[in-house]
Amino acid sequence: MEHKREIRLTASDVKEFVTSAEKCDFDIDVFYNRFIVDAKSILGVLSLDLTKTLTVQYAGINPNFEATLNKFCVA
Structure with missing residues (x-):
C-alpha cells in the first residue's frame, strides 16, 4: 500500500x-511538481525547492521514519 x-x-x-x-x-x-528524487539522496533532496511543500511517497512502514515525517508534516 x-x-x-x-x-x-x-x-x-x-x-x-x-x-x-x-x-x-x-x-x-x-x-515537487514534475521532479522526483530518492529520499535517501541528500543531494537530490537539496536540489528541490525547499520553499515549497514536498510530497513524500513510500510503500513500507518504519516507526522512526513515521516520527520524522510527523515532525516535518504540513498541517
Missing part, C-alpha cells in the same frame, strides 16, 4: 530527513 505525506523542510532539516529515510528497507520518493 502506498503512503503519501506532505512535508516542509529547511536546508538544516534535510540531513535528519535523509538519515531517517536511509534506515528504511523500502523505496521513498520525494516529489
Whole structure:
C-alpha cells in the first residue's frame, strides 16, 4: 500500500530527513511538481525547492521514519 505525506523542510532539516529515510528497507520518493528524487539522496533532496511543500511517497512502514515525517508534516 502506498503512503503519501506532505512535508516542509529547511536546508538544516534535510540531513535528519535523509538519515531517517536511509534506515528504511523500502523505496521513498520525494516529489515537487514534475521532479522526483530518492529520499535517501541528500543531494537530490537539496536540489528541490525547499520553499515549497514536498510530497513524500513510500510503500513500507518504519516507526522512526513515521516520527520524522510527523515532525516535518504540513498541517
